[in-house]
Amino acid sequence: xxxxxxxxxxxxxxxxxxxxxxxxxxxxxxxxxxxxxxxxxxxxxxxxxxxxxxxxxxxxxxxxxxxxxxxxxxxxxxxxxxxxxxxxxxxxxxxxxxxxxxxxxxxxxxxxxxxxxxxxxxxxxxxxxxxxxxxxxxxxxxxxxxxxxxxxxxxxxxxxxxxxxxxxxxxxxxxxxxxxxxxxxxxxxxxxxxxxxxxxxxxxxxxxxxxxxxxxxxxxxxxxxxxxxxxxxxxxxxxxxxxxxx
Amino acid sequence: xxxxxxxxxxxxxxxxxxxxxxxxxxxxxxxxxxxxxxxxxxxxxxxxxxxxxxxxxxxxxxxxxxxxxxxxxxxxxxxxxxxxxxxxxxxxxxxxxxxxxxxxxxxxxxxxxxxxxxxxxxxxxxxxxxxxxxxxxxxxxxxxxxxxxxxxxxxxxxxxxxxxxxxxxxxxxxxxxxxxxxxxxxxxxxxxxxxxxxxxxxxxxxxxxxxxxxxxxxxxxxxxxxxxxxxxxxxxxxxxxxxxxxxxxxxxxxxxxxxxxxxxxxxxxxxxxxxx
Numbered sequence: 001x002x003x004x005x006x007x008x009x010x011x012x013x014x015x016x017x018x019x020x021x022x023x024x025x026x027x028x029x030x031x032x033x034x035x036x037x038x039x040x041x042x043x044x045x046x047x048x049x050x051x052x053x054x055x056x057x058x059x060x061x062x063x064x065x066x067x068x069x070x071x072x073x074x075x076x077x078x079x080x081x082x083x084x085x086x087x088x089x090x091x092x093x094x095x096x097x098x099x100x101x102x103x104x105x106x107x108x109x110x111x112x113x114x115x116x117x118x119x120x121x122x123x124x125x126x127x128x129x130x131x132x133x134x135x136x137x138x139x140x141x142x143x144x145x146x147x148x149x150x151x152x153x154x155x156x157x158x159x160x161x162x163x164x165x166x167x168x169x170x171x172x173x174x175x176x177x178x179x180x181x182x183x184x185x186x187x188x189x190x191x192x193x194x195x196x197x198x199x200x201x202x203x204x205x206x207x208x209x210x211x212x213x214x215x216x217x218x219x220x221x222x223x224x225x226x227x228x229x230x231x232x233x234x235x236x237x238x239x240x241x242x243x244x245x246x
Numbered sequence: 247x248x249x250x251x252x253x254x255x256x257x258x259x260x261x262x263x264x265x266x267x268x269x270x271x272x273x274x275x276x277x278x279x280x281x282x283x284x285x286x287x288x289x290x291x292x293x294x295x296x297x298x299x300x301x302x303x304x305x306x307x308x309x310x311x312x313x314x315x316x317x318x319x320x321x322x323x324x325x326x327x328x329x330x331x332x333x334x335x336x337x338x339x340x341x342x343x344x345x346x347x348x349x350x351x352x353x354x355x356x357x358x359x360x361x362x363x364x365x366x367x368x369x370x371x372x373x374x375x376x377x378x379x380x381x382x383x384x385x386x387x388x389x390x391x392x393x394x395x396x397x398x399x400x401x402x403x404x405x406x407x408x409x410x411x412x413x414x415x416x417x418x419x420x421x422x423x424x425x426x427x428x429x430x431x432x433x434x435x436x437x438x439x440x441x442x443x444x445x446x447x448x449x450x451x452x453x454x455x456x457x458x459x460x461x462x463x464x465x466x467x468x469x470x471x472x473x474x475x476x477x478x479x480x481x482x483x484x485x486x487x488x489x490x491x492x493x494x495x496x497x498x499x500x501x502x503x504x505x506x507x508x509x510x511x512x513x514x515x516x517x518x519x520x521x522x
Contacts, residue, residue: 018360021353021356023353024353024354024355024356024357024360025352025353025354025357026277026281026348026349026352026354027352028281028282028283028348028352029277029280029281029354030280033276033277033280034354034357036276037273037274037276037277037280038273038357038361040269040272040273040276041265041269041270041273041361041362042263042264042265042269042361043263043264043266043269044259044263048257048259051257052257055256055257081357083256085259086256086258086259113256114256117256
C-alpha cells in the first residue's frame, strides 16, 4: 500500500505517509500521473509532484508507464508517494528492497534526513546490517509479541556476552592469572586469547597487577545481527520481524 | 552511528487540504484519462456509433430497389440511425468494468484507498466522471449518426424522418442516455466482481445471453418477462414505436436506471464491507 496520506478528521496537515508495498500502481499509468492522482485527492499542487519526482530520481522516466519500471524504480515511486503529503510520521516497509548500492545509500541518507527534520520514521526490515546503519531505536516483534523496545546500542550490548580479545607475549602466564570459576578462555589465532566472562577493564587490571604486557585488549561487540539472533533464538519462528525508528 | 553525509531535504508543503469529493473527482478524472484503455475504448465507442449507421444507410440505399414492400415497411429510419448504439455499448461496458477491475488486478486500489480512506467517495467519483464522459461523448456521436444516415438515405429519397417529429429527438438522445447507463451498470459490476474477465462475462451474460435465452420459455411467459430485462427495458429509451409487450420509454428508462442503482448499491455495500 504505497499511498499519500491518512487524513484524520481534524488534521489539516497529513499525519502519516506510508510505503507498505511498492507495487500498488496501475501498470498502464505513468509515474507522474500516478502521483498526480494521489496528490489531487488532498489538493496538493502539481509543482510538488514534480519536486518529489526529482527528489527520488525518477525525472527521466516520469512519463513512462510504471509497468516498465524495475523493482528499484517502483520502490522510489512508492517512497515519493509516501512523502507527497509532507507527513510527520513516515512508515516504510523494506524500503531498500530491490535497490542498487547507490539507491541503498540514497535511502539511508533520505531516512536520516527525514529524521533530522524532526519526523518520525518507521522502517520495517529483515536486513540487520541495514538497520545497524540507519536506526536509532529498535522494536523487535516475534510471534506477535514485543521482544525488545530499546536503542540500537543497548540492544547490542544487552545481547552481547562479555568477550574480550587479548594479545600478549606472555600468554601462558596470563592464562593462569585470569583463570576462575566464571571465566572461560579460548585460544584465538597468533598468540591471542578470547576471554569470556570478564570485562576489558578487569582483564587489563589483572594483567597490570601481574606485570604482564598486553599488545591488544579489545572488547568484542556482537553485530546487530548476532545480537538479534541471540535475543530471539528461543522465540524465533517463521515470522520474526524487526522494526526500527530512525 | 551517523556518518557525516549530505542530507536529503524534503521540500515543505505549503498548501495542503483534506480529502473532499471534488478533489476525488479530479483525481479520478486524472486516472481515467491517463491509461490507454480509456482512449481506445472511447474512440472505438464513438466511431462504431457513427460507422454502423453510415454503412447501414449505404446498404439500405443500394438495395432499396430490390427490397420487397414487406422488407421496406420493416426498415425504420431510427433503427438505421441508432444501429451503432448496440455495438458501442460493448466498448463502453468493457471500459466501465476496467476502470475499477484494473485497480484490483494491478494493486493500485491499495494506493487509492490509502489516499482516500472513505472508499465510497472513490466509487461515486468514478461513476460520476464516467457518466459525464460517456454522455458527453455519445451525444455528438448519436446526433452525427442520425444526420449522417439521414443524409445518405435522402439521396435516394427514402426513409426520411424529421428530428422535430414527436419522439425522434428523445430517441436519439435516449441512445446516448442508454449507453451512459450501460457504463454505470458495467462499472458497478466491475466493483462487485473485482475482476476484468468476470465483470465483462457478467455483463455479456445479462445483456447478450439472457434475452435469447427467454425464447426457451412459452411465448406468453416470454412476452411477460422479457420486457423487464435490463437490456429490453433500457432499449425503450431509444425506440420510437412500442409493441404490445414493451414498456414505454419513460417506464423502461426508469426501470433500467433502477437496475443501475441496484447494482451500484450492491457495489457500494460490498466496497465498504470487504477487505481490499
